[in-house]
Amino acid sequence: MKRERGERPIKPRIPEKTVTRLSIYLRCVEAFIADGMSTVSSQQLAERFGLNSALVRKDLAYFGQFGVRGLGYYTEGLKQNLERILGLNQEWGVALVGLGNLGSALLNYRGFQQRGFRISVVFDTDASKVGRRIGSIPVCHVEKIVPILKRRRIKMGIITVPAGAAQAVADQLVTTGINAILNFAPTQLTVPKGVKVQNVDLSVMLKTLSFYTSRSSRVTRAR
Amino acid sequence: MKRERGERPIKPRIPEKTVTRLSIYLRCVEAFIADGMSTVSSQQLAERFGLNSALVRKDLAYFGQFGVRGLGYYTEGLKQNLERILGLNQEWGVALVGLGNLGSALLNYRGFQQRGFRISVVFDTDASKVGRRIGSIPVCHVEKIVPILKRRRIKMGIITVPAGAAQAVADQLVTTGINAILNFAPTQLTVPKGVKVQNVDLSVMLKTLSFYTSRSSRVTRAR
DNA sequence: TAGATTGTTAATCGATTAACAATC
DNA sequence: TAGATTGTTAATCGATTAACAATC
Numbered sequence: 474m475k476r477e478r479g480e481r482p483i484k485p486r487i488p489e490k491t492v493t494r495l496s497i498y499l500r501c502v503e504a505f506i507a508d509g510m511s512t513v514s515s516q517q518l519a520e521r522f523g524l525n526s527a528l529v530r531k532d533l534a535y536f537g538q539f540g541v542r543g544l545g546y547y548t549e550g551l552k553q554n555l556e557r558i559l560g561l562n563q564e565w566g567v568a569l570v571g572l573g574n575l576g577s578a579l580l581n582y583r584g585f586q587q588r589g590f591r592i593s594v595v596f597d598t599d600a601s602k603v604g605r606r607i608g609s610i611p612v613c614h615v616e617k618i619v620p621i622l623k624r625r626r627i628k629m630g631i632i633t634v635p636a637g638a639a640q641a642v643a644d645q646l647v648t649t650g651i652n653a654i655l656n657f658a659p660t661q662l663t664v665p666k667g668v669k670v671q672n673v674d675l676s677v678m679l680k681t682l683s684f685y686t687s688r689s690s691r692v693t694r695a696r
Numbered sequence: 697m698k699r700e701r702g703e704r705p706i707k708p709r710i711p712e713k714t715v716t717r718l719s720i721y722l723r724c725v726e727a728f729i730a731d732g733m734s735t736v737s738s739q740q741l742a743e744r745f746g747l748n749s750a751l752v753r754k755d756l757a758y759f760g761q762f763g764v765r766g767l768g769y770y771t772e773g774l775k776q777n778l779e780r781i782l783g784l785n786q787e788w789g790v791a792l793v794g795l796g797n798l799g800s801a802l803l804n805y806r807g808f809q810q811r812g813f814r815i816s817v818v819f820d821t822d823a824s825k826v827g828r829r830i831g832s833i834p835v836c837h838v839e840k841i842v843p844i845l846k847r848r849r850i851k852m853g854i855i856t857v858p859a860g861a862a863q864a865v866a867d868q869l870v871t872t873g874i875n876a877i878l879n880f881a882p883t884q885l886t887v888p889k890g891v892k893v894q895n896v897d898l899s900v901m902l903k904t905l906s907f908y909t910s911r912s913s914r915v916t917r918a919r
Numbered sequence: 920t921a922g923a924t925t926g927t928t929a930a931t932c933g934a935t936t937a938a939c940a941a942t943c
Numbered sequence: 944t945a946g947a948t949t950g951t952t953a954a955t956c957g958a959t960t961a962a963c964a965a966t967c
Contacts, residue, residue, distance in 0.1 A: 514948065522884055527951095
């Protein structure tokens with residue numbers, strides 16, 4: 474990224490696919506560290522997922538020059554850089570909305586806590602659940618989302634309510650100034666531009682699998 | 697798709713993104729049917745997700761000429777075509793491997809049954825779970841995957857075991873001739889070419905959200 | 920027939936890959 | 944120094960969009 478003296482640095486838009494791959498590189502670097510390697514090349518990183526090494530270098534180069542020519546990347550340094558870039562060097566308070574089967578499973582999911590994601594409040598509409606505590610986490614009524622979240626510094630929400638209720642919940646979360654939503658409801662959420670939504674649509678994924686399954690059965694039969 | 701007499705029809709490779717969108721079009725068409733509409737245009741479909749109408753037409757045109765010029769698509773006909781294309785006009789037997797929190801949640805998840813996905817056998821290694829039945833669904837030991845699945849016509853598997861065990865489970869599923877795997881373990885599975893894997897990597901998704909959250913906090917602070 | 924909308928080709932855009940000078 | 948590997952530019956590839964003839 475060469476530029477003349479006095480020019481502003483150009484901030485290139487970072488493709489979402491790059492961000493997704495950063496997490497994967499991080500996981501991979503951690504594996505290399507566990508194997509006792511102190512450096513790793515873009516080629517070695519790429520091989521683990523069938524990616525191109527130039528892509529790995531390009532992805533990393535969006536954020537700085539982390540490598541050493543002729544040597545590769547120091548695993549420890551790369552790990553720390555990736556954690557910093559991904560915002561994993563801090564704790565995130567998370568609100569979970571919807572304490573059904575899926576919500577309960579996520580609440581118990583170790584993967585969250587491990588990476589500094591703390592579900593610190595849960596919301597539901599079911600009177601038999603509201604008012605209880607799960608461990609130290611209070612279960613509150615969905616109507617209280619705005620007042621409760623305004624008092625806390627929570628920037629991420631997880632939606633595990635039925636499709637019909639999801640948009641209303643998202644609207645409330647947005648009102649409280651949340652930045653990111655992980656949405657498990659099978660519906661397209663409409664949110665303002667600054668809010669990032671990740672959809673985990675099991676129903677769409679299953680249909681995609683169904684497509685490929687019926688295709689390969691068809692091919693098999695045809696032979 | 698014009699071609700000379702006698703030429704073979706060219707089967708274009710269908711982009712995975714197209715397949716994903718088909719499921720979304722189906723959901724949308726169902727909503728339009730519920731609203732009592734008998735036809736729908738590519739423009740109307742596109743608007744619901746901020747897509748381009750040409751993309752909708754192109755996606756559908758991979759599979760045939762379903763539309764009527766000047767009119768649009770008959771909602772009922774399109775629904776049936778999409779269901780046929782996606783293989784949703786039949787039941788799929790599904791094997792679930794891993795009866796932890798997430799596995800249990802999926803087992804209870806209504807969305808599966810609704811679309812003809814029947815989890816008909818569950819596998820785990822935990823001696824306290826193996827041998828039990830959940831409703832009519834038997835819980836068997838993971839060691840029995842190959843003999844049990846060989847006797848049944850199961851073409852899809854869901855993996856909800858820890859990352860370390862996932863590849864071994866995938867290998868076993870592949871041995872039984874499975875076509876598609878929905879993988880919740882945070883690890884890259886290696887499978888033969890004919891097998892389709894959909895990864896649902898919660899850990900990667902959370903990290904992506906964390907990236908955007910910390911970015912927008914940074915931007916906010918900078919102002 | 921006039922208006923609308925498809926199916927499809929050509930243009931555009933964005934992401935991936937190849938290639939290579941810089942440099943450890 | 945010679946070999947290796949980065950960071951980056953240019954070429955390629957694939958997906959999206961614009962445009963429009965075909966046609967209901």
